Amino acid sequence: MNSAIVRNLLVRGMLAGLGAGVLALVAAYFLGEPSVDKAIGFEEAHAPAHEHEVELVSRSLQSTAGLATGVLIYGVAFGGIAALVYCFALGRVGRFTPRATALLLSGCALLAVYVVPFLKYPANPPAVGDPDTIGKRTTLYFLMMVLSVLLAIAATILGKRLAPRFGNWWATVAAVLAFALAIGVAYAFLPVVNEVPADFPATVLWRFRLSALAMQATLWAGFGLVFGELAERLLNPGPAAAASASTAAASG
Template structure:
């Protein structure tokens, strides 16, 4: 894959991430802000320290939220596009859309779902502000570990494919991934800071909303980027086919 195509796919990946971010922002604004507001209300009711608010809550829930989600979507879209360039043709006989869908699903599982199972999202007021550094380190460490385990599972699947077939190799790789992840989840330190009187409904709804927002972002990215990538690669594939067939074409007498 030449640099021109890689550059075109990178740009389209960032655009697809931006579009997916817009959809995720809409869902976050609709279903996520209620949990944030409830957490802030709980926090205000249980603390006597009220610092000066540098940014209004209205700005945080609109401009601030949109900026964060769109920047995140654009950034991961570009990274995913580069991973797509590397993965195309190496993880099976899938076209652009199939590869994009598998890549988006894998990214959602490894980058968000697996870390979420150990360190789920929490609304304001449900954690200790003094441990934010520790919790951030553990969370990003879990992401890095999940990505490494996923890469190991892919390598295992490719090595087993020639001997046991693609289907059996895929099943074995998935089982190995789940087993190693289960061990990691069991032995990594837990973070249990939620106050006993924190509303369980607020906690559950906030976590469910966070999971849904990420699922929408990655699913929409997979669909949008798969469509855009196919439009980039189709002319290139047609030109390659013409070049390959040129020596065998009949010539006029």
């Protein structure tokens, strides 16, 4: 794959990430923000009077412009990174079309980068978690994420090596089972973190975590669909576009 195609895919990946970020922003605002407001209300109601602090940034600004800025920047950044990974994976993970490869990559990335770490260390709303352990919790989460990504890569390599001997179906089954077993071992050995206050509303916690998962699913699904279409048009242009390009090359 030449540098011009990589550059074009990178730009398309960032644009697709921006579009997916808009979709994720809608999900975060309508699904996540109500739970955040309730969690903040719980925190304020249980804090001593002398611990109330003046907000440097208003809650309304945080839930609108602040949320939009964070989500959209994240979408553009992860879109660019995902596009570079796509350039490496295209043609190496199987004989899939550019569109199918983008969807497959997005689904696997959602699973390895977010879902697997989320199941071990789920997202928490405000008022949940000890401020003194935030460094430890962050380290554990990123360790789980790195392990998940590395194990997913190892499972992919295992599946490709087993395919010539056992066929694609059984090689895939073996790779998935090996990945699940390794993740289970990681879950068992990594420490458990449970700092939810005893009187914190279970419904608020559940809805917040569900909204966080929905936001990420929206982001990755949106990216896979948009980027897949853009990559398909670039790498597999229609007959008319291909003929036009051939004519232009011949005349030049």
